[in-house]
Amino acid sequence: MIALMALDLLAIAAHPDDAELTCGGTLAKAVERGYRVGVLDLTRGEMGSRGTPADREQEAAEAARVLGIHLRENLGLPDARLESNLDSRLLVARKIRQHQPRVVILPAWEARHPDHSTCTRMAYEACFLAGLAQLELEGTPHRPFKIVYSAMYEPMRPSFVVDVTAQYELRKQAILCYRSQFGDQKTWGDISPRMAGLVDEVDLRCRYYGSLIGVEYGEAYTLKEMIQIDDLVTMPVRSI
Numbered sequence: 489m490i491a492l493m494a495l496d497l498l499a500i501a502a503h504p505d506d507a508e509l510t511c512g513g514t515l516a517k518a519v520e521r522g523y524r525v526g527v528l529d530l531t532r533g534e535m536g537s538r539g540t541p542a543d544r545e546q547e548a549a550e551a552a553r554v555l556g557i558h559l560r561e562n563l564g565l566p567d568a569r570l571e572s573n574l575d576s577r578l579l580v581a582r583k584i585r586q587h588q589p590r591v592v593i594l595p596a597w598e599a600r601h602p603d604h605s606t607c608t609r610m611a612y613e614a615c616f617l618a619g620l621a622q623l624e625l626e627g628t629p630h631r632p633f634k635i636v637y638s639a640m641y642e643p644m645r646p647s648f649v650v651d652v653t654a655q656y657e658l659r660k661q662a663i664l665c666y667r668s669q670f671g672d673q674k675t676w677g678d679i680s681p682r683m684a685g686l687v688d689e690v691d692l693r694c695r696y697y698g699s700l701i702g703v704e705y706g707e708a709y710t711l712k713e714m715i716q717i718d719d720l721v722t723m724p725v726r727s728i
């Protein structure tokens with residue numbers, strides 16, 4: 489998969505399968521709307537207790553095909569020792585310049601797995617660096633317009649929920665491509681050891697966030713900035 493034009497939406501994740509577990513439905517929905525969509529995984533997940541990096545690479549490619557996304561890349565940074573240093577930030581900034589995403593999805597900034605919160609910090613700083621015209625880095629300076637943070641697995645109040653009811657089956661299929669992670673164990677791996685029963689728990693989380701906006705399945709996000717509404721008359725989600 490080669491990026492021939494700018495991406496509309498790019499998810500940046502610490503490990504292969506994180507993007508599917510957090511925003512797979514949103515990515516599939518964006519593809520259906522005709523947007524150009526990509527995933528940038530920072531590590532190959534080589535420290536995971538199950539599956540080899542080669543397994544996970546193949547699984548990630550399969551999951552990308554299921555979601556229909558246009559680009560999936562892996563930076564091959566060290567799993568479980570992910571560090572936000574200048575080198576790693578510049579690697580990500582180079583990808584931001586290369587793919588020029590309009591919107592970036594990052595993990596929640598407070599996350600149990602240190603790689604997830606490091607990914608958030610590193611990618612945020614990389615998005616900033618990528619826009620600096622004076623920075624000595626190949627490519628055209630670019631800063632994403634919008635950064636949203638997944639709020640699916642952390643105890644934080646979402647700013648908004650995306651209705652993924654129509655994409656839920658694709659989302660599930662994409663997660664189940666990671667047979668090395670979920671084939672027999674059916675646990676959530678590094679996302680949350682508290683939860684067992686992958687399919688049930690995915691269902692529960694998405695149903696809960698869906699219920700907050702009155703639909704069957706939803707994916708939750710949070711923002712640092714405020715949401716602008718210009719027309720109160722057409723606002724979705726019933727109050728009473």
Ligand SMILES: [Zn+2]
Nearest residue numbers: 502503506678
């Ligand atoms: Zn992860």
